[in-house]
Amino acid sequence: xxxxxxxxxxxxxxxxxxxxxxxxxxxxxxxxxxxxxxxxxxxxxxxxxxxxxxxxxxxxxxxxxxxxxxxxxxxxxxxxxxxxxxxxxxxxxxxxxxxxxxxxxxxxxxxxxxxxxxxxxxxxxxxxxxxxxxxxxxxxxxxxxxxxxxxxxxxxxxxxxxxxxxxxxxxxxxxxxxxxxxxxxxxxxxxxxxxxxxxxxxxxxxxxxxxxxxxxxxxxxxxxxxxxxxxxxxxxxxxxxxxxxxxxxxxxxxxxxxxxxxxxxxxxxxxxxxxxxxxxxxxxxxxxxxxxxxxxxxxxxxxxxxxxxxxxxxxxxxxxxxxxxxxxxxxxxxxxxxxxxxxxxxxxxxxxxxxxxxxxxxxxxxxxxxxxxxxxxxxxxxxxxxxxxxxxxxxxxxxxxxxxxxxxxxxxxxxxxxxxxxxxxxxxxxxxxxxxxxxxxxxxxxxxxxxxxxxxxxxxxxxxxxxxxxxxxxxx
Amino acid sequence: xxxxxxxxxxxxxxxxxxxxxxxxxxxxxxxxxxxxxxxxxxxxxxxxxxxxxxxxxxxxxxxxxxxxxxxxxxxxxxxxxxxxxxxxxxxxxxxxxxxxxxxxxxxxxxxxxxxxxxxxxxxxxxxxxxxxxxxxxxxxxxxxxxxxxxxxxxxxxxxxxxxxxxxxxxxxxxxxxxxxxxxxxxxxxxxxxxxxxxxxxxxxxxxxxxxxxxxxxxxxxxxxxxxxxxxxxxxxxxxxxxxxxxxxxxxxxxxxxxxxxxxxxxxxxxxxxxxxxxxxxxxxxxxxxxxxxxxxxxxxxxxxxxxxxxxxxxxxxxxxxxxxxxxxxxxxxxxxxxxxxxxxxxxxxxxxxxxxxxxxxxxxxxxxxxxxxxxxxxxxxxxxxxxxxxxxxxxxxxxxxxxxx
Numbered sequence: 001x002x003x004x005x006x007x008x009x010x011x012x013x014x015x016x017x018x019x020x021x022x023x024x025x026x027x028x029x030x031x032x033x034x035x036x037x038x039x040x041x042x043x044x045x046x047x048x049x050x051x052x053x054x055x056x057x058x059x060x061x062x063x064x065x066x067x068x069x070x071x072x073x074x075x076x077x078x079x080x081x082x083x084x085x086x087x088x089x090x091x092x093x094x095x096x097x098x099x100x101x102x103x104x105x106x107x108x109x110x111x112x113x114x115x116x117x118x119x120x121x122x123x124x125x126x127x128x129x130x131x132x133x134x135x136x137x138x139x140x141x142x143x144x145x146x147x148x149x150x151x152x153x154x155x156x157x158x159x160x161x162x163x164x165x166x167x168x169x170x171x172x173x174x175x176x177x178x179x180x181x182x183x184x185x186x187x188x189x190x191x192x193x194x195x196x197x198x199x200x201x202x203x204x205x206x207x208x209x210x211x212x213x214x215x216x217x218x219x220x221x222x223x224x225x226x227x228x229x230x231x232x233x234x235x236x237x238x239x240x241x242x243x244x245x246x247x248x249x250x251x252x253x254x255x256x257x258x259x260x261x262x263x264x265x266x267x268x269x270x271x272x273x274x275x276x277x278x279x280x281x282x283x284x285x286x287x288x289x290x291x292x293x294x295x296x297x298x299x300x301x302x303x304x305x306x307x308x309x310x311x312x313x314x315x316x317x318x319x320x321x322x323x324x325x326x327x328x329x330x331x332x333x334x335x336x337x338x339x340x341x342x343x344x345x346x347x348x349x350x351x352x353x354x355x356x357x358x359x360x361x362x363x364x365x366x367x368x369x370x371x372x373x374x375x376x377x378x379x380x381x382x383x384x385x386x387x388x389x390x391x392x393x394x395x396x397x398x399x400x401x402x403x404x405x406x407x408x409x410x411x412x413x414x415x416x417x418x419x420x421x422x423x424x425x426x427x428x429x430x431x432x433x434x435x436x437x438x439x440x441x442x443x444x445x446x447x448x449x450x451x452x453x454x455x456x457x458x459x460x461x462x463x464x465x466x467x468x469x470x471x472x473x474x475x476x
Numbered sequence: 477x478x479x480x481x482x483x484x485x486x487x488x489x490x491x492x493x494x495x496x497x498x499x500x501x502x503x504x505x506x507x508x509x510x511x512x513x514x515x516x517x518x519x520x521x522x523x524x525x526x527x528x529x530x531x532x533x534x535x536x537x538x539x540x541x542x543x544x545x546x547x548x549x550x551x552x553x554x555x556x557x558x559x560x561x562x563x564x565x566x567x568x569x570x571x572x573x574x575x576x577x578x579x580x581x582x583x584x585x586x587x588x589x590x591x592x593x594x595x596x597x598x599x600x601x602x603x604x605x606x607x608x609x610x611x612x613x614x615x616x617x618x619x620x621x622x623x624x625x626x627x628x629x630x631x632x633x634x635x636x637x638x639x640x641x642x643x644x645x646x647x648x649x650x651x652x653x654x655x656x657x658x659x660x661x662x663x664x665x666x667x668x669x670x671x672x673x674x675x676x677x678x679x680x681x682x683x684x685x686x687x688x689x690x691x692x693x694x695x696x697x698x699x700x701x702x703x704x705x706x707x708x709x710x711x712x713x714x715x716x717x718x719x720x721x722x723x724x725x726x727x728x729x730x731x732x733x734x735x736x737x738x739x740x741x742x743x744x745x746x747x748x749x750x751x752x753x754x755x756x757x758x759x760x761x762x763x764x765x766x767x768x769x770x771x772x773x774x775x776x777x778x779x780x781x782x783x784x785x786x787x788x789x790x791x792x793x794x795x796x797x798x799x800x801x802x803x804x805x806x807x808x809x810x811x812x813x814x815x816x817x818x819x820x821x822x823x824x825x826x827x828x829x830x831x832x833x834x835x836x837x838x839x840x841x842x843x844x845x846x847x848x849x850x851x852x853x854x855x856x857x858x859x860x861x862x863x864x865x866x867x868x869x870x871x872x873x874x875x876x877x878x879x880x881x
Contacts, residue, residue, distance in 0.1 A: 001872035013868045
């Protein structure tokens with residue numbers, strides 16, 4: 001940050017600078033107040049304390065006053081400190097399978113990126129299919145989506161951004177003016193968002209949700225089951241996305257020759273496919289296959305970690321290569337969120353909150369799913385999708401009990417929409433990256449993103465109500 | 477009436493006027509006091525009401541002074557003018573100044589004490605001298621032989637530590653002559669300021685040249701300077717160009733005024749100051765300078781011009797009678813424009829705006845805040861508040877500016 005002297009009146013500067021202190025003092029006071037009020041009917045003392053902790057964490061997650069991971073650590077501190085769960089139980093929940101699955105997925109994705117395999121695949125697909133403007137748009141869109149099936153959508157967006165940016169520059173597209181430039185970056189962002197919800201691998205939010213479900217109810221969702229349930233949503237949204245991308249911003253160019261040349265040059269520079277790329281690709285393929293076939297029996301985390309060990313045994317990566325791809329903050333955040341969610345569930349607080357809030361509006365399972373999916377879609381635009389899950393899922397699981405619903409339905413109703421953030425740059429790094437290109441403005445992103453968000457909510461509810469019963473997920 | 481005139485002319489009963497008259501005339505020192513005190517060209521005295529004065533005692537003109545410093549019967553000191561005497565305290569040269577740094581530099585080469593200030597010049601050069609465009613009145617030891625003398629940060633820290641241990645001063649005044657960079661010398665002073673601020677709880681004032689761009693003023697504040705002085709010296713445009721060709725040609729009067737104006741928006745009230753030397757221009761011009769500077773929130777500081785050996789400008793020093801109204805105007809203007817006067821106080825080498833209060837026909841008393849700020853606790857409080865203000869005001873890190881622009 002360049003040096004700047006704040007010349008506003010000192011009282012104003014002081015007030016602004018004190019805001020943080022005042023915020024935390026107020027939060028501490030509110031927390032103390034919540035701990036001292038008499039226990040409401042139907043709630044235990046532990047439940048009341050769990051709700052107080054939940055409110056503190058909710059505020060911190062939403063405001064981002066401290067990093068998400070630190071809020072989670074606070075939850076892990078407060079849960080045993082205020083007697084919601086014993087200390088040893090709290091920490092054992094933190095060591096949840098989902099946390100290790102996420103760790104394994106990070107390392108696998110890191111290995112794929114570090115080996116250059118993902119970059120090669122991206123360039124090869126663009127070279128093969130991107131010969132005309134529309135084909136190039138769709139290549140980027142589907143490439144982002146398909147890659148996000150296998151690795152974090154954030155990583156895909158970060159990996160493809162420089163390539164797409166160079167294409168835009170190579171074609172001489174004017175930032176903020178060129179429709180083709182806008183669509184290029186929109187296709188990147190939307191592809192990542194839509195593809196990111198297709199499997200457990202698109203982001204850590206689904207493993208987080210499944211981890212919370214398992215800790216709270218003992219039930220789980222396996223890799224294949226999830227993908228089968230969600231894939232129609234992905235297909236429909238890809239179709240809707242294709243139509244909107246090609247219709248909303250009329251493309252002004254007719255030739256992508258310069259970009260194709262650029263891609264060909266880049267691909268040439270990458271050289272021949274290496275042993276490491278083959279081997280990493282092989283490990284990834286076997287891992288995904290194992291998740292789909294024996295994941296439920298062996299455990300997703302076990303497979304992920306075994307794949308990680310294999311990467312190192314085969315000397316395909318070094319630890320220092322991988323470290324930069326492992327987001328320890330996210331891992332801590334998820335561990336803490338699972339702990340807090342479990343504390344809410346086991347103390348009975350989640351069910352109580354659900355009954356007192358959404359329980360009053362819900363008229364049946366379909367309405368509950370509609371409400372939760374809508375709330376999730378709205379919240380995920382403003383706050384971290386993991387935070388949305390941490391906030392809503394414990395309440396949702398509590399709600400399932402009230403309507404005798406399978407809690408896995410609620411898990412889907414929150415985990416899937418949590419990834420469908422199309423409208424704001426702060427909602428997901430893919431959108432932020434698209435806006436950072438300066439080819440598309442926030443206003444334009446919001447304008448078209450709202451259409452996608454609303455459509456995704458409708459599609460999700462249609463799939464939930466008409467497709468899930470067909471696959472036995474919703475046995476009504 | 478005649479008695480009033482005599483008392484007024486004697487100046488002894490008003491320490492404010494006495495300080496001015498003493499600085500103009502100097503003082504003779506009677507034996508045996510002479511042998512113990514006038515080792516340098518001047519002595520520091522505490523006049524009645526605690527007013528500090530640095531009085532010339534060795535210059536030739538002092539031999540004609542009507543003032544004599546002598547020891548009285550109880551071992552104290554008095555100043556007499558032939559008609560009356562007033563008790564004073566003699567501030568002896570502190571022992572620590574006879575020490576030296578680990579690298580062998582005498583402390584007295586690095587620092588001078590002026591009341592509650594210790595003045596440190598980490599580099600003794602001034603490029604104006606090298607180019608022959610120095611200010612005509614200046615004999616400041618900035619000759620070319622000395623120009624290369626630069627004291628290390630460690631040496632300066634040792635001096636400040638000694639000053640703190642001897643409780644000799646609360647304010648460190650870092651001074652630098654002209655250098656060719658665009659930063660006005662602040663780039664050079666930065667490591668000294670930062671080191672002093674890191675190790676000692678003292679107020680640091682910086683006397684430098686106005687930088688070419690304002691971001692260096694931001695930088696000056698950000699790195700820890702509590703007060704800054706860009707000395708215009710002469711307000712009258714033509715006299716400024718004539719007497720200070722270097723300042724006028726390489727910096728320019730407008731840049732002085734603009735830099736001071738900007739600095740007053742960055743630093744706290746009363747901490748941005750500029751010298752206007754009384755006697756180098758007509759009093760009316762000095763008064764205009766006072767009005768202009770105070771309009772910008774800058775504190776004018778008025779040293780008195782005395783010709784130095786070999787530096788005669790052909791300008792006779794003004795008399796006390798002519799100077800007093802200028803100081804009165806200074807006090808009233810600074811007071812009326814609500815500029816904090818407490819930062820510039822307790823300096824022996826010049827009359828501060830606050831001391832101008834003693835020159836009013838009906839002198840005003842000091843308030844409780846003034847007494848507080850002059851106390852050690854007050855100085856510590858000022859330091860603390862200044863540090864808090866800096867923390868609130870400064871965003872980002874200093875030295876993020878690149879290059880020399």
